Amino acid sequence: MILLSYCRINDKCVVKDGKIIISDLPITHSLSHIYRYLQLDYPKFFKMDNLSKLGFLGAELLLNAHFQDIENRQQKRNISIVCCNRAASLDNDRRYQETIKTSEFFPSPAVFVYTLPNIVTGEIAIRHKIMGETSFFVLPKFSAATIWELSQSAFDDSEIDYVLSGWINFEFGKSDLFLTLLQRSQNPNTNVNETILDQLYTKYQ
Secondary structure, eight states: OEEEEEEEEESSEEEETTEEEEESOOSSSHHHHHHHHTTOOOGGGGGSOHHHHHHHHHHHHHHHHHOOSHHHHHHGGGEEEEEEESSTTHHHHHHHHHHHSSSSOOOOHHHHTTOSTTHHHHHHHHHHTOOSOEEEEEOSSOOHHHHHHHHHHHTTSTTOOEEEEEEEEEETTEEEEEEEEEEOOSOSSOSOOHHHHHHHHHHOO
16 A cells, blocks of 8 residues: 555644644634635535544545546545544534433434444545445544554455545544545555554654
8 A cells, every 4th residue: 555645633733744734723613714724615514513524624635635637536436435433423422412311302313414423434425426435443542553454455345546544533522633545556565554654643642
């Protein structure tokens, strides 16, 4: 696998390929701040839960930059998405719980639809018209080794040329994202392994 690009989003900054794009993020509404800074135009963003917003922004940073011309846009169909986190969809689950715990029981369908963590991979696939398999795994903590192994497994499908993989976690108002865009390679001397992934993740804490 070849590492084409990576991005990191947390409560302190937004980083793409080692360059800090945004620093000094506001304490509140930081995801909306990033959206506006990137000058995106996707109104559905404001209907998403925080986990989906976070994953959406990471995918925008990587996919829009790499797949710019028409030929490359067609290649986006051959992407697999493999993501993990620790908190699953708990941030939104708690919001949903708030809508049903009172005596005036009235669950919110708009909130309920995001009570599964794999919705974020679906939102990314819809946005970018990705046809490859999407998957989401819940782990006890960030594991570069697991993410690397899952990414390798995605390339077992011969039709997959790229894998968007990484860590998307949102809990208690805190963002923690590390996404990579990987490309299939026949060369055994590739530029990525689990150690490199771990170093890139921990560099911006």
